[in-house]
Amino acid sequence: MSASSPLPIIPELPPSAADDYEFKFVGEGASNVVFEVIVQPHDESSRNLFQWNLLRVPKAGTKAHTYGELIQYWETVVKPLFEPEDLVQHQLVGLGGDAVVARLNEVLEKEDDTRRVDFRGSRVAKAGYGLLVEDMRQRHPDDLTLEFKPKWLAQSPNAPASAIRCRTCAREAFKHHTKPPAPANPTILCALDYLTCSSSPPILATILHHLAPSGRRPAPETPQQQTEQTQQHGQLSRWLQTNTVLPRLRAAQLANDRTGPLGADAHDAQFQLAMTLRDCTCFVRIPADPSAPVEAKLADLDKKNWAAKLGYWQATERRLIEGGYYAGTEVPRQETDCQLERVAKGAGEGGKGEV
Ligand SMILES: O=P(O)(O)O[C@@H]1[C@@H](OP(=O)(O)O)[C@H](OP(=O)(O)O)[C@H](O)[C@H](OP(=O)(O)O)[C@H]1OP(=O)(O)O
Numbered sequence: 001m002s003a004s005s006p007l008p009i010i011p012e013l014p015p016s017a018a019d020d021y022e023f024k025f026v027g028e029g030a031s032n033v034v035f036e037v038i039v040q041p042h043d044e045s046s047r048n049l050f051q052w053n054l055l056r057v058p059k060a061g062t063k064a065h066t067y068g069e070l071i072q073y074w075e076t077v078v079k080p081l082f083e084p085e086d087l088v089q090h091q092l093v094g095l096g097g098d099a100v101v102a103r104l105n106e107v108l109e110k111e112d113d114t115r116r117v118d119f120r121g122s123r124v125a126k127a128g129y130g131l132l133v134e135d136m137r138q139r140h141p142d143d144l145t146l147e148f149k150p151k152w153l154a155q156s157p158n159a160p161a162s163a164i165r166c167r168t169c170a171r172e173a174f175k176h177h178t179k180p181p182a183p184a185n186p187t188i189l190c191a192l193d194y195l196t197c198s199s200s201p202p203i204l205a206t207i208l209h210h211l212a213p214s215g216r217r218p219a220p221e222t223p224q225q226q227t228e229q230t231q232q233h234g235q236l237s238r239w240l241q242t243n244t245v246l247p248r249l250r251a252a253q254l255a256n257d258r259t260g261p262l263g264a265d266a267h268d269a270q271f272q273l274a275m276t277l278r279d280c281t282c283f284v285r286i287p288a289d290p291s292a293p294v295e296a297k298l299a300d301l302d303k304k305n306w307a308a309k310l311g312y313w314q315a316t317e318r319r320l321i322e323g324g325y326y327a328g329t330e331v332p333r334q335e336t337d338c339q340l341e342r343v344a345k346g347a348g349e350g351g352k353g354e355v
């Protein structure tokens with residue numbers, strides 16, 4: 001938003017929305033909740049707003065910035081780093097009063113039993129604005145959709161010389177140490193593999209196994225569905241090998257962090273941006289229609305509350321170094337599959353070939 005561009009018109013939910021609209025829980029993170037909004041068929045203007053968009057609202061009691069600040073940061077700092085098609089688009093929407101927030105909280109309360117344990121009981125904040133975010137879910141029941149966090153695509157500048165794990169694998173090993181992984185999902189995907197899979201078929205196979213395990217989709221019921229799924233698998237492989245968005249994200253993470261958390265201060269705007277870039281989500285949609293293009297977009301590129309988080313980031317980095325999580329010497333040893341360890345062991349020893 002430059003100083004000279006006109007202020008965008010912010011749409012507003014009508015006062016009757018709490019009673020007239022249906023709100024369905026879609027997902028949540030530590031700071032936000034996302035809902036699908038279903039409007040009356042005759043309400044054409046609202047139908048246009050919500051046909052391809054979801055409603056994202058802030059949770060109460062977090063240290064996150066207001067949506068006005070998030071939009072300003074995204075427009076001026078994040079957006080210039082990417083191509084428009086790399087980013088999930090969004091716009092502010094007025095919530096039309098506390099009745100909508102109360103309604104959203106009723107929906108959330110009903111979900112409590114199935115929510116992530118540490119999120120249970122958290123509620124939507126009494127905010128004036130939400131965000132309309134481009135809906136990245138399936139548009140057709142046979143579309144293949146994926147969601148993952150690329151995290152740290154390059155090593156932390158603070159990693160010790162003895163590191164055989166990247167920052168993402170070290171952090172995951174620490175997490176598994178304090179909270180053992182679910183039996184269904186025991187292995188860790190090394191974030192560095194996203195960038196090297198283009199030149200290594202075994203690494204590509206590992207990523208495909210993590211992102212699109214065959215058991216997660218219903219088995220094809222017709223020859224047409226079988227063909228579609230094979231095509232989509234091929235499209236996903238090609239996307240992983242040729243996309244430009246993850247290399248661009250990695251380059252921006254590297255360019256904006258020369259010191260790592262231990263050398264940064266709360267006023268270091270570049271480091272702060274790097275931390276935003278390390279906590280985004282990548283959505284991929286591969287349409288069932290083979291002539292339609294693959295869409296892959298980054299979301300959740302929110303400005304971090306640096307003053308509130310710097311202490312946590314520094315303490316995490318120290319814990320990973322001092323606890324031996326980078327060096328792989330923690331006790332008991334956690335199972336990881338880091339590219340750095342594979343390289344250190346030598347590509348020949350049953351590893352995954354050149355990386
Ligand atoms: O600290 P990390 O690396 O575990 O990342 C946190 C995320 O954990 P996860 O991606 O699951 O490992 C964490 O994600 P969850 O929603 O807890 O899964 C948040 O994104 C957190 O950011 P914020 O406090 O909401 O600003 C994230 O915090 P920072 O990115 O600010 O460190």
Ligand SMILES: Nc1ncnc2c1ncn2[C@@H]1O[C@H](COP(=O)(O)OP(=O)(O)OP(=O)(O)O)[C@@H](O)[C@H]1O
Nearest residue numbers: 026027028029030031032034133134135136137300
């Ligand atoms: N544009 C979208 N399309 C489809 N689903 C979405 C979209 N945005 C969010 N979601 C769903 O809602 C969930 C939570 O959204 P979001 O990432 O905005 O929360 P958050 O609190 O910012 O997360 P985090 O704690 O990781 O920072 C996502 O994991 C995803 O399942």
